[in-house]
Amino acid sequence: MTDPVPPRQSGLIRQDLADLGDLPHHDLPIFNAEDPREAWGVAWTLAGSSLGNRTLLHRRRKAGLHGADRFLGDEAMPRYWAELRPRIEVPMAEATHEHAIRGARRVFDIFLAVHRSATERAAA
Template sequence: MHDALDGMLAPLADGDRYSEFLAIQHAARLPIEDWFDAEIDVLRPPSQTGLIATDLAMLRVGPSRNSPRFCPQSSAEAIGIAWVLAGSSLGNRVILRRRKAYDGGMATCFLADDAMPSFWNALRPRLERPANERDAECALAGARRTFEHFISVAGDNTSKLAA
């Protein structure tokens, strides 16, 4: 699933389609952040949508107003969801280097933010601990649900932009 999502987003992150990449990130992350705000007190990744909105404003693009709902089956999926969001910060650092080479790093508040990589470093020991079968299944379900959500948002947004 990661490869499928990367294949959809990587071409947008470079060059002139960067605002599309950011719009997809915002549309996908907003309902996930809303879910964490409503449901989860622990394992909450740092909010990124404000940073993305700032970047979009710098590019004179508004964030999407159409974000699909994000509905995990249980709060036990939170660690898998957090894993996907936090792990994405590793790829964001690669994109940041490419953006700096392309345009000096304009509108990269989201990519350059240190909060998510710090969260990733704090989350890793928990991810590396052995888990019972139920917890592992819930974590995997949360990760899959998050990837599916991002893929759906990316597909919806790229098809609308191509039309």
């Protein structure tokens, strides 16, 4: 089984942030995998997290907010999720499973760090 490679999304996010008058902050954590098998957890986390994008986009539009929606409206990640899902439903070796969970947890740690940083900046 080859390692999953999600579609790039950072360019879309960077453009949306620029539209909103913000820039990515360079003091945020960087993901460094300890093992290539963590890619399974990273892919699952990123692709699975995109499932709510359509809902967020709909809510933004319903609230009259337009623009800065490249990331939320992009179809690449939902298509990737549809391809990835059958691959992650196949049983994996226990070691691969453990590393995938570790990779997913590390991505969620980064999500939390980004949220904390944004909250601190907004409060300042």
